[in-house]
Amino acid sequence: MDTPHLAEVTADNVNAACRLAVAPHQRDYVASVAESLAEAYVQPAVAWPRLIYAGGELVGFVMGAFDPNCPIDYFRHGIWRLNIADGHQGKGYGRFAVESVLAEARHRGAAAATVLWKPGDHSPEPFYLKLGFRPTGQVHQGETVGRLPLET
Template sequence: MTTLRLVELTVDNVDDACDLKVAKPQRDYVSSVARSLAEAYVQPDIAWPRLVYAGKKLVGFVMAAFDPDNPTDYYRSYLWRLNIAAKHQKKGYGRFAVEAVLAEARRRDAASVTVSWMPGKHSPQPFYLRLGFKPTGEIDDDGEIVGRIQL
């Protein structure tokens, strides 16, 4: 079985990370890796960006926000971005990335992790529901459905 692991961004992998693409119809549902990294750059104390490798292959990007003092409860321990490359989807890599974020949140003594998603035809909603996130009934500032998983 291929070993899955998270890797930090470095000068050696950042170009490949920025080339990572989800399928075209999915691009309305998630920001590019480059945009996410720019957001991480201006919030280094909060952003937790990682690459997902299957063996030697780069297959995805995940970024969490850990911001325990955020006035908005659902941004305190938040699965911010998740991009699995189009050709590597449906192989369990998305689940691995989410579970890695949950593990990091546990390490930081968080009680739950939230995520938000846009509903629609190519939405990640079924994926998050399958993994156990439950809609909280809230809609965030971008009009996205907020989901939470207890740890």
């Protein structure tokens, strides 16, 4: 794996970001980067969108959500979106992205982080379980809520 790093979305890279696509069988499980950026645009105080580069190439997108006063506890600190480009999966970039959001959550004083996933044959559930997230028993709009306690 080339050493990955995060970058903010800018006028210079937004078009490339919007062209980033997951594997075809995953498209029903995650929103496009363009849709995610539109949501980030209307919630700039909450959304934390970042691009993932490795070896000078755009390999993914991650968006954290940080809203410590949200009345819904599983929307306070967590992973809102994760898209690793088709052809770049299985190289550790997704783990890097999740760890980056968790580091930001710790920096903001969060005691736990959450993620939601849609169940199904190509669900990201095994990936999140491998990273330590555990289902809370809650379901939001058909998606399983996973939680990971954070050590500070």
